[in-house]
Amino acid sequence: MSDLSVKLGVLRLGRVAGKCKYTLIDEKDVNLVQQYAVEPRVEVDKNGNGACIYAVAHDISRGHCSGKYLHELLWESHNGGIAPGWRVTHKNHVTVDNRLDNLELVKDNRQAQVPSQPDESSGSQTKNRENSLYWITIMQLTGDPLEVNYPHFSKWYDFNGDIVGPVDGSYVYYECHYAPCTRMEREIREFSICGRCQEVRYCGTSCQERDWPAHKRLCQKRGRQVRESSPDR
Numbered sequence: 001m002s003d004l005s006v007k008l009g010v011l012r013l014g015r016v017a018g019k020c021k022y023t024l025i026d027e028k029d030v031n032l033v034q035q036y037a038v039e040p041r042v043e044v045d046k047n048g049n050g051a052c053i054y055a056v057a058h059d060i061s062r063g064h065c066s067g068k069y070l071h072e073l074l075w076e077s078h079n080g081g082i083a084p085g086w087r088v089t090h091k092n093h094v095t096v097d098n099r100l101d102n103l104e105l106v107k108d109n110r111q112a113q114v115p116s117q118p119d120e121s122s123g124s125q126t127k128n129r130e131n132s133l134y135w136i137t138i139m140q141l142t143g144d145p146l147e148v149n150y151p152h153f154s155k156w157y158d159f160n161g162d163i164v165g166p167v168d169g170s171y172v173y174y175e176c177h178y179a180p181c182t183r184m185e186r187e188i189r190e191f192s193i194c195g196r197c198q199e200v201r202y203c204g205t206s207c208q209e210r211d212w213p214a215h216k217r218l219c220q221k222r223g224r225q226v227r228e229s230s231p232d233r
Helices: 027-034 070-079 123-130 133-139 145-149 205-229
Strands: 008-016 019-026 036-044 051-059 067-069 086-090 103-107
Touching: 008 027, 008 036, 008 051, 008 133, 019 027, 019 070, 019 133, 027 036, 027 070, 051 070, 067 070, 070 086, 070 103
Parallel strands: none
Antiparallel strands: 008 019, 036 051, 051 067, 086 103
16 A cells, blocks of 8 residues: 555445445444444435445344444544534545545535546546555455355345345446446446446446456356357357
């Protein structure tokens, strides 16, 4: 990492929006896994502005009916309760980067439930993203067994403890499959799909090329399975 003094915890959330997701927390907060199960949750903007992924913590002793946003839980544990009319947001717009230094308290404006994503049409935006702590951390993760062995696993819960599944359309929006990239589609099927496996999606050719060394093993395996299962003509 660029700053070796930074000590992080990296929690695997599970598979959502087309890929495995992780959340960053401060090392001092890692012990929360003893009390909470942390899972992903997709929030879709009702105004048609796309979606984003949050980490949700469920109290193990109370079951899945006790869900709470991880960023709110961490803020309250360090800074106290959140007053009415205020909410906790992520400074760098990466909603799974839940380090305390990345969280801030702002006036509540429900018109922007889904955080806006920076315009990455310029090279400077891409450079800034690749220099971010989140990007550098995720780049160091190699080979995810959840991705390889359970590629179709996707089950998580809402705050009422109900299973969120395909029927409610909550994860029809894909996130770029390149692990460090957190860009999500603003419209359904906005991103291009891998022409080989027809399963994963990318926000652009740059991310697709960079993800190929990791994706090619799974992609080639699925390609063979499709060919082997196809009937003879």
